[in-house]
Amino acid sequence: MNRLLMRCAWLLCLPLAAHAGNDCREQQLSPAKVALAAETALLAAAxxxxxxxxxxxxxxxxxxxxxxxxxxxHAGFVVRDHPRGRWTVVHLLNDCGSDRSGLYAQGLVNFFSDDLVNQDLRIVWFKPDFAQRLAGRLQQLPRHSLHHPRYNLIARPGGRNYQNSTAWLVEMMASAIADKPVYDRATAYAFARGDGFIPDTIHVPYTKRVLGGLFTANVDFTDHPVATRLSGDYPVVTVRSIFRYLDSAGYTEHVREWRNGRLMSTPGPA
Known part of the structure; x- marks a missing residue:
């Protein structure tokens, strides 16, 4: 990413939502999809x-x-009274299907306008002390961001060569939880693992990798050891593993979830 784009990301320039995380083909969202995104955004904001x-x-x-x-x-931190708006999502996005990423701040409508599968959402509130410490770390951005610009969709948890959106979330949360200031990725992830974080295991068979066309700029299987590639069982930080960690470690204060526009009485599978 050149200096102009890096500055744009951190001055919170709002790219077209449909351009983040795909191959950057021009996409025009229909009025119906924009309306659905706005409805979800209002639901979340309320x-x-x-x-x-x-x-x-x-x-x-x-x-x-x-x-x-x-x-x-995908998930992000939604921040109250951010310079860009009352509720602003701060998250890591892959740049146009490339092997690069950036940190972005988006309003809720943009966050839910990214040509999504559906408009389901889940919000997790942290315990007050944790929330205050995390908010303090996010206020320091772009300093101490723990962001690594080389992107890999299946980045090896704890690896130094790549990062994906969910790994960044875990590392930032760990940096806020730790008793001492943490300003490097390796230390942050080591703390998370010691604190009980366990990544998910995703099975990607060799035939799927080859015949399924998974060799793309934003997927690099060589980030994982040969034994992992032979077995096809890849440890990956998923949104589900983040939810599980927050629950098991006692950092979750409250959860609300909507499926098909309806508030769930209890959270469903993640």
């Missing part, structure tokens, strides 16, 4: 306004991961 929290975790369904047993494909 729920966020009901609780006195500086930050929460918000998840969406951008890709159909049902074959891997997953629901939510």
């Amino acid at each position: 729920a966020l306004d009901q609780r006195d929290a500086p930050v929460a975790l918000i998840a969406r369904v951008g890709t159909d991961l049902s074959k891997q047993g997953l629901v939510y494909s």
Whole structure:
């Protein structure tokens, strides 16, 4: 990413939502999809306004991961009274299907306008002390961002060569939880693992990798050891593994989820 684009990302320039994370072909969302995104954004904003929290975790369904047993494909930190708006999502996005990424700030409508599979969402509120510490770390951005610009969709958890959107979330949360300031990725992930974080395992058979056309700029299997590639069982930080970690470690204060526009009485599979 050149210096201009890096500056644009961190001055919170809002790219067209449909351009983030795909191959950057020009896409025009229909009025109906924009209306659905706006409706979801209003739903999320109303729920966020009901609780006195500086930050929460918000998840969406951008890709159909049902074959891997997953629901939510992407998440970000939604920050109260951000310079860009009352509720702004700060998250890592792959740049146009390339091997690069950037950190972006988007309004809720943009966040839910990214040509999603559906408009399901889940919001997780953190325990107050954790929320305050995380909000403090996010206020330092772009300093101490723990962002690594080389992107890999199946980045090896704890690896130094690549990063994906979910790994960035875990590392940022760990940097806020740790008793001492953490300003490097390796230390942050090591703390998360010691604190109980366990990545998911995603099975990608060799035939799928070769015949399924999975050799793309934003997927690099060589980030994983040979033994992993031979078995096809890849450890990956998923949104589900983040939810599981927050619950098991006792960092979750409250959860609300909407499926098909309806508020769920209890959260469904993640």
